[in-house]
Amino acid sequence: MAKEIKTIGVLTSGGDAPGMNAAIRAVVRSAINKGLKVKGIQKGYNGLINDEIIDMDKTSVSDIIQRGGTVLYTARCLEFMTPEGQHRGAEVCKKHGIDGIVVIGGDGSFRGAQKLAEAGVNTIGLPGTIDLDIACTDYTIGFDTAVNTAMEAIDKIRDTSTSHERCSIIEVMGRNAGYIALWCGVANGAEDILLPERYNNDEQELINHIIEGRKRGKKHHLIINAEGIGHSTGMARRIEAATGIETRATILGYMQRGGSPTCKDRMYASIMGSYAVDLLAEGKSNRLVAFKDGKFVDYDIDEALAMTKDIDEYEFNMSKRLSM
Numbered sequence: 432m433a434k435e436i437k438t439i440g441v442l443t444s445g446g447d448a449p450g451m452n453a454a455i456r457a458v459v460r461s462a463i464n465k466g467l468k469v470k471g472i473q474k475g476y477n478g479l480i481n482d483e484i485i486d487m488d489k490t491s492v493s494d495i496i497q498r499g500g501t502v503l504y505t506a507r508c509l510e511f512m513t514p515e516g517q518h519r520g521a522e523v524c525k526k527h528g529i530d531g532i533v534v535i536g537g538d539g540s541f542r543g544a545q546k547l548a549e550a551g552v553n554t555i556g557l558p559g560t561i562d563l564d565i566a567c568t569d570y571t572i573g574f575d576t577a578v579n580t581a582m583e584a585i586d587k588i589r590d591t592s593t594s595h596e597r598c599s600i601i602e603v604m605g606r607n608a609g610y611i612a613l614w615c616g617v618a619n620g621a622e623d624i625l626l627p628e629r630y631n632n633d634e635q636e637l638i639n640h641i642i643e644g645r646k647r648g649k650k651h652h653l654i655i656n657a658e659g660i661g662h663s664t665g666m667a668r669r670i671e672a673a674t675g676i677e678t679r680a681t682i683l684g685y686m687q688r689g690g691s692p693t694c695k696d697r698m699y700a701s702i703m704g705s706y707a708v709d710l711l712a713e714g715k716s717n718r719l720v721a722f723k724d725g726k727f728v729d730y731d732i733d734e735a736l737a738m739t740k741d742i743d744e745y746e747f748n749m750s751k752r753l754s755m
């Protein structure tokens with residue numbers, strides 16, 4: 432028989448992402464609606480181990496849906512990667528009567544959730560990362576806001592690049608994944624898009640492309656470089672030396688992680704938060720909420736973590752054709 436859940440905990444873990452607050456709000460309010468108690472676990476698995484746990488009611492999530500970051504704070508916690516740390520986490524859950532947890536984070540956080548499930552705490556994961564690098568889902572909380580923030584910043588860089596007839600390398604986040612770079616590259620009309628999944632390290636090809644563009648009268652040359660390739664400053668120096676065209680590197684950095692979430696991130700995060708509570712109330716554990724092929728669905732975390740994902744070939748080829 433499925434375990435009856437009376438009290439649930441919610442935590443955010445790994446890098447923060449805009450929309451995490453909307454997910455927290457949805458978890459808290461959906462749970463209260465079902466007559467469950469809710470505890471907020473602060474600073475991810477760190478706060479779990481250190482017993483940094485607060486009671487949450489419907490007003491503790493008032494006025495947060497529009498805010499970036501996470502009101503529960505987030506952290507990375509090495510200790511939770513050890514059996515002792517995981518045991519301590521499960522003990523703290525027992526102490527607070529927490530029989531179910533919603534973990535909002537990325538792949539690493541879900542590995543932690545797996546361990547909690549093994550220790551007898553029902554766990555549900557929500558994909559919260561700007562990187563869009565979780566294989567089982569076409570949507571992750573925060574990606575939409577991050578690409579819109581980066582896109583607006585890159586439009587501004589384009590203005591100054593054109594005025595000075597410069598080449599600009601703009602480095603966007605994404606860890607080892609190129610989704611932010613691909614989306615911004617297309618949306619900003621970049622001349623080159625460098626993705627970790629596809630880049631062949633042929634800088635001469637890049638240089639030739641810049642020179643050809645200049646010969647055809649292009650006033651600027653925008654290169655969107657993914658964090659997973661990096662080295663934007665050195666690349667700019669080498670391009671300037673080889674082409675004679677003034678070249679600047681801009682690393683957008685954490686501005687992509689902050690800021691007020693878009694409508695899509697608020698709405699999808701709300702649906703996912705509510706879905707997670709439905710799963711817990713049904714006695715489910717070790718599941719991950721995802722958005723796949725136009726629908727909200729859930730997967731076993733073990734299966735989800737074994738899946739792989741790559742840049743869509745059609746989108747990649749299209750990005751090449753459009754940036755000619």
Ligand code: ADP
Nearest residue numbers: 445446507508511512536537538539540542543
């Ligand atoms: P993300 O969740 O964004 O992928 P991390 O990879 O940094 O971020 O993972 C976040 C946290 O999840 C880690 O600091 C750690 O506490 C926990 N975690 C990661 N991997 C494991 C693991 N194999 N076992 C237990 N906990 C893990």
Ligand code: F6P
Nearest residue numbers: 446560561562604605606658688
């Ligand atoms: O996962 C989100 C992300 O911003 C990645 O794009 C980036 O590689 C990483 O987190 C940076 O992490 P930190 O917060 O440790 O600088």
